[in-house]
Amino acid sequence: MGLDPGRRSIGARRNPDSADAILDAAEAVLVEAGYSGFSIEAVARRARAGKPTIYRWWPSKAALLFDVYQRLKRVDHPDTGNLEDDLVGFLKSLFSHWRETSSGSIFRSLIAEAQSDATVAAVLAEYTKGRHAHTGQMVERAKARGEVAADVDATLVADLVASFAWTHLLTNRLDADETTLRRAVGYVLKGIEADGSVDPAAVRRGRRRVIGRVTG
Amino acid sequence: MGLDPGRRSIGARRNPDSADAILDAAEAVLVEAGYSGFSIEAVARRARAGKPTIYRWWPSKAALLFDVYQRLKRVDHPDTGNLEDDLVGFLKSLFSHWRETSSGSIFRSLIAEAQSDATVAAVLAEYTKGRHAHTGQMVERAKARGEVAADVDATLVADLVASFAWTHLLTNRLDADETTLRRAVGYVLKGIEADGSVDPAAVRRGRRRVIGRVTG
DNA sequence: TCGGCGAAACGAAACGGCCCGTTTCGTGCG
DNA sequence: CGCACGAAACGGGCCGTTTCGTTTCGCCGA
Secondary structure (H helix, E strand, C coil), rough: CCCCCCCCCCCCCCCCHHHHHHHHHHHHHHHHCCCCCCCCHHHHHHCCCHHHHHHHHCCCCHHHHHHHHHHCCCCCCCCCCCCHHHHHHHHHHHHHHHHCCCCCHHHHHHHHCCCCCHHHHHHHHHHHHHHHCCCCCCCCCCCCCCCCCCCCHHHHHHHHHHHHHHHHHHHHCCCCCHHHHHHHHHHHCCCCCCCCCCCHHHHHHHCCCCCCCCCC | CCCCCCCCCCCCCCCCCHHHHHHHHHHHHHHHHHHCCCHHHHHHHHHHHHHHHHHHHCCCCHHHHHHHHHHCCCCCCCCCCCHHHHHHHHHHHHHHHHCCCCCHHHHHHHHHCCCHHHHHHHHHHHHHHHHHHHHHHHHHHHHCCCCCCCCHHHHHHHHHHHHHHHHHHHHHCCCCHHHHHHHHHHHHCCCCCCCCCCCCCHHHHHHHCCCCCCCC
């Protein structure tokens, strides 16, 4: 990960469970006081630990955040044999995971931190790249089934779906119901014209009418 | 907006251009030092102004940020008569606007700030709600043209497109070329099965049946 | 028309408070 | 002994507020 390089290095004699206590405290502080109240000093106070101890194990606030986030393991998403169900299930469980554990707050904080710390941004970029690849596998499986065309950009589809999740996390809209999630995924997979109920002539008419009404 | 309530109130005698100088300084500090270097004291130093002057006019750092952002007017997007072109043009000009002015840095900072300040989050939510409505108008126009079904959720489409823009801003990926933007918009409008030659039977097999679509 | 007065906004400086990241010191344990 | 630890304190920065003396106008009476 690159954010906690020297951790558990060879020379380290011991680390009883103070590290775990610190991670516990960090999570608690983050949940109770929010990102604005999340400081190394606050974590140290809560863990009854010294600041130098924290700095010995984590080089930055973000590294600590990242470790806290990764402690909360995420459920792996089953292969339903159908891309839409795969993606809806993914969003559903991700939303509830973010809502019902402290993961949501922590990940929000990580994204915020990345906006003011380039090294965090780099780590976050690498992490999300991996996540996108993972989500993209759902599309790849659909390709293998012949469900979608082989030239579909799986990463881009993952990007669209993950982007939807990110902004809903960042703007306190994790309460979207399954119908909305399914509709959103449906748009990406089948488009908004999917059932062909639209008069093609009208569409063609609309496309030709390009002139005029510029400034809006 | 609610973030700068007393500004230019009746009793205010004058505000020569110190306010503008402060906004200029704020923008400059943000561009040169980034969000992490953006502090009221730094802005005051740069503007050769006193901190109380800044606090007299803006109640918080975020309010100042918001004013700086709104000073940079955005081009209104022309009606091309075609939804795909409307949305691609929207993304293209938004990306270049974020890339080539300081708007990108500022908006990133606003989003980050919203993660630790609830009042900022509320203002940002209202702002983006309005932006979504604006983007949704493109879909509504397409409905009026008969280009898309009348029961399409215009806000949700706007949400998908804007989410894509947000995450690309937040993860330093504003360099997407027009092909990628067009492909992303194409997925949302026409689905991922539209751009390739795929066996329709296989598609239908994988697809869930859509029932009861109401036509306009 | 003009001069002066006072209110309001200003720049500068300093306040207590919090947090940063680091250093020092005494303790406990292998 | 050697090392990790908790605790305390370091200088530095920014927070939001207060105080102080100055400047800039609007108002009003001469």
